[in-house]
Structure formats: C-alpha cells, structure tokens
Amino acid sequence: QVQLQESGGGSVQSGGSLRLSCNVSGNTRSRYCMGWFRQPPGKEREGVAAIDSDDTTHYADSVSGRFTISQDNGNTLTLQMNNLEPEDTAMYYCAFLGGDDVGPAYMVTAGASLTGYINWGQGTQVTVSS
Numbered sequence: 001q002v003q004l005q006e007s008g009g010g011s012v013q014s015g016g017s018l019r020l021s022c023n024v025s026g027n028t029r030s031r032y033c034m035g036w037f038r039q040p041p042g043k044e045r046e047g048v049a050a051i052d053s054d055d056t057t058h059y060a061d062s063v064s065g066r067f068t069i070s071q072d073n074g075n076t077l078t079l080q081m082n083n084l085e086p087e088d089t090a091m092y093y094c095a096f097l098g099g100d101d102v103g104p105a106y107m108v109t110a111g112a113s114l115t116g117y118i119n120w121g122q123g124t125q126v127t128v129s130s
Helices: 104-114
Strands: 003-007 010-013 018-025 032-039 046-052 057-059 067-072 076-081 090-098 124-129
Touching: 003 090, 018 032, 018 090, 018 124, 032 067, 032 076, 032 104, 046 067, 046 076, 046 104, 057 067, 057 104, 076 090, 090 104
Parallel strands: 010 124
Antiparallel strands: 003 018, 018 076, 032 046, 032 090, 046 057, 067 076, 090 124
C-alpha cells in the first residue's frame, strides 16, 4: 500500500516561492506516474503538474514556467513554486499511480476524474496574499 505525506506548504506574498515535498512509502513499482493536484476553496480538484518514472513532465497552462516538478526514483516528489500568485491559493495534494497506463499529460488534464484510481496524500495548504 503506497502512502504519501506532503510537507512544505505555508503563507507567502505574491511573487514569493515555496517548495512542496511528498514522501512516498510502500512503492514497489518501477513504472509509475506521480503528480501534484490542488483544490481551491469551493472548487474542484485540478491537476497542476505530473512526472513519470522516465522523468517526462507535464504542467497545467496556469503554472507552466513558474512551477517545476521533480522526483527521486519514486521515493520523493517535489514541486518548486516560483512567482506565486493569489490564484495559486489552494490545498495541494500529492498523487501516485502505479504502472504506465496513465502518463503525465493525462494525469494533469484528467484532474479529479482520476479519484478512486489514485493514491492521495492528506494535503498541504498554500496561501498567497496580494
């Protein structure tokens, strides 16, 4: 059973940076896709960025050029967030899906529809003030 634990959230001013980390335990798969999702208050969960075991990445248009996703052999998932905007305020969740049926682009665009197939972390809050 894969378990995920996020850390690194917090409050920053517009233009600031935060680095989110996700510790992955129990992963026995050599092929996988991991990602970051976020859920703003009152809105659906949406895909932000994803990366697979080959380090292929995909980003939502809203964060492309500002966020960078990386992973360490399926053990740690990181999201470097720069030039944060108030619109980035949300609960951020780490996600893991074993195998290679789902790639990074599909994980990001499918968003909440993957609920039920994905292992989720508990989430970490990111708040950006103007």
